[in-house]
Amino acid sequence: MTHVSSVPGSCYFYYPRPVCVVGVRDDQKGTANFAPVAWTTPLSSDPPLFGVCLSPETRSHQLALKTGEFTVNFLTGDRAALADALGRLSGRDTDKVQALSLDLEPGEVLSTPILAAAYVSAECCLVERHQVGDQTLLVGEVQRIHAAPDAFDADGVLRIDHVGPLLYLGSNRYATTDRQPVFPLGETATKR
Numbered sequence: 001m002t003h004v005s006s007v008p009g010s011c012y013f014y015y016p017r018p019v020c021v022v023g024v025r026d027d028q029k030g031t032a033n034f035a036p037v038a039w040t041t042p043l044s045s046d047p048p049l050f051g052v053c054l055s056p057e058t059r060s061h062q063l064a065l066k067t068g069e070f071t072v073n074f075l076t077g078d079r080a081a082l083a084d085a086l087g088r089l090s091g092r093d094t095d096k097v098q099a100l101s102l103d104l105e106p107g108e109v110l111s112t113p114i115l116a117a118a119y120v121s122a123e124c125c126l127v128e129r130h131q132v133g134d135q136t137l138l139v140g141e142v143q144r145i146h147a148a149p150d151a152f153d154a155d156g157v158l159r160i161d162h163v164g165p166l167l168y169l170g171s172n173r174y175a176t177t178d179r180q181p182v183f184p185l186g187e188t189a190t191k192r
């Protein structure tokens with residue numbers, strides 16, 4: 001393969017990534033706030049830690065630090081318009097729950113709500129924060145997971161034949177997965 005070299009910032013080499021909508025409680029306004037975040041990562045299985053990178057300029061950053069908790073909500077491929085709208089607005093000046101008529105469900109362990117439209121959500125307690133360049137890595141300990149009944153198979157693997165996850169490509173482009181998983185070397189489904 002022929003390669004063309006370029007400087008950082010010239011292309012989104014790290015995409016596609018799943019769109020994760022971070023939910024936070026806004027006690028002052030008596031509402032919640034939701035923002036799409038593509039820079040997320042699982043960090044540890046024991047304890048179960050999940051990291052989200054937020055710009056300190058976002059309202060979500062401010063509220064997650066204030067309440068010490070957040071939810072993460074994963075959307076299906078048909079929700080690109082919702083993700084885009086959540087990313088264009090800010091909780092600093094808009095109540096997105098009202099403006100976008102978001103359906104929420106209460107958390108089971110924490111008091112930050114989850115998005116009803118998500119195929120899977122997790123409630124996280126904020127346990128660490130790290131400044132990483134111009135972002136803050138917020139580390140959440142997962143307290144509870146809420147999944148649509150048909151979203152995961154018996155191995156806990158996402159059923160992409162039922163649920164196509166929303167992926168972000170950068171700029172204003174989104175995608176989803178093929179409806180069939182790929183098994184390397186002709187294998188069939190096995191638990192690892």
Ligand SMILES: Cc1cc2nc3c(=O)[nH]c(=O)nc-3n(C[C@H](O)[C@H](O)[C@H](O)COP(=O)(O)O)c2cc1C
Binds near residue numbers: 090
């Ligand atoms: C698909 C998508 C992914 C995004 N990923 C991130 C991200 O990883 N970190 C971040 O700080 N902002 C990210 N943004 C931008 C925020 O969602 C945007 O600044 C939003 O207005 C913040 O809302 P808030 O001020 O209500 O928290 C992303 C936006 C979109 C549309």
